[in-house]
Amino acid sequence: MAGEGDIKLLGMVVSPFVVRVRMALHMKGVSYEYVEQDLFNKSELLLRSNPVNKKVPVLIHGGKPICESLVIVQYADEVWSGKGASIFPADPHERAVARFWAAYVDDKLFPAYIGIMKAATEEARAEKAKEALVVLANLEEAFAQCSKGKPFFAGDSVGYLDLAVGCNLFWLEAIRKMFGVTFFDVGKTPLLAAWAERFAGTEMAREVVPDADTAVVFAKKLQARFGSNTSAK
Numbered sequence: 001m002a003g004e005g006d007i008k009l010l011g012m013v014v015s016p017f018v019v020r021v022r023m024a025l026h027m028k029g030v031s032y033e034y035v036e037q038d039l040f041n042k043s044e045l046l047l048r049s050n051p052v053n054k055k056v057p058v059l060i061h062g063g064k065p066i067c068e069s070l071v072i073v074q075y076a077d078e079v080w081s082g083k084g085a086s087i088f089p090a091d092p093h094e095r096a097v098a099r100f101w102a103a104y105v106d107d108k109l110f111p112a113y114i115g116i117m118k119a120a121t122e123e124a125r126a127e128k129a130k131e132a133l134v135v136l137a138n139l140e141e142a143f144a145q146c147s148k149g150k151p152f153f154a155g156d157s158v159g160y161l162d163l164a165v166g167c168n169l170f171w172l173e174a175i176r177k178m179f180g181v182t183f184f185d186v187g188k189t190p191l192l193a194a195w196a197e198r199f200a201g202t203e204m205a206r207e208v209v210p211d212a213d214t215a216v217v218f219a220k221k222l223q224a225r226f227g228s229n230t231s232a233k
Helices: 016-028 044-049 069-079 092-118 122-147 160-166 169-179 190-200 203-208 212-225
Strands: 007-011 033-036 058-061 064-067
Touching: 007 016, 007 044, 016 069, 016 160, 016 169, 016 203, 044 058, 058 069, 064 069, 069 092, 069 160, 092 122, 092 160, 092 169, 092 212, 122 160, 122 190, 160 190, 169 190, 169 212, 190 203
Parallel strands: 007 033
Antiparallel strands: 007 058, 058 064
């Protein structure tokens, strides 16, 4: 196995998927070289490493690229199984459940909140906000089932599903600042609201997750670049 000096992560600081991978590597105690990418002027290294999707994150380990954040997180947990905390549950059924909900987050939550930013009308924005809130209501139930009354989705400590959901928190806060959409309602999703505070307070999140204002700045650049007529607060 290649040593840790042979590890690079191609990423972008405001990508929730890159943040997910960085938190996983932090959990495993793996050191790496981080290489920031400009997705409007993609590097030759990125294009060679991920010729299919041409997206970040890409983990390059011993010269071999691994693409897609959920795949990278699983890879890290397996390759560095002897380092740091385990990311995946030991129980096969619990692993399957965590994978299901992680895929649900990427398929439903991310498109909904990004759709709020891209919406051209108030009606379209309201529809996307409604979609996001439905996703969070379902995740509230998932948290109740998966956590079994403990602080995190994975139980007593952060695990795979916590990373899958938690990497989106700074963007949800950015969207709240821009458009006034409140995602975590103590009355409607009290478990998720409390979990989000606990997650944000972990040493890993404090070290890796960018400030929401960084996402706001990036979102406004995107709006200007693509001529969006959306209004932000």
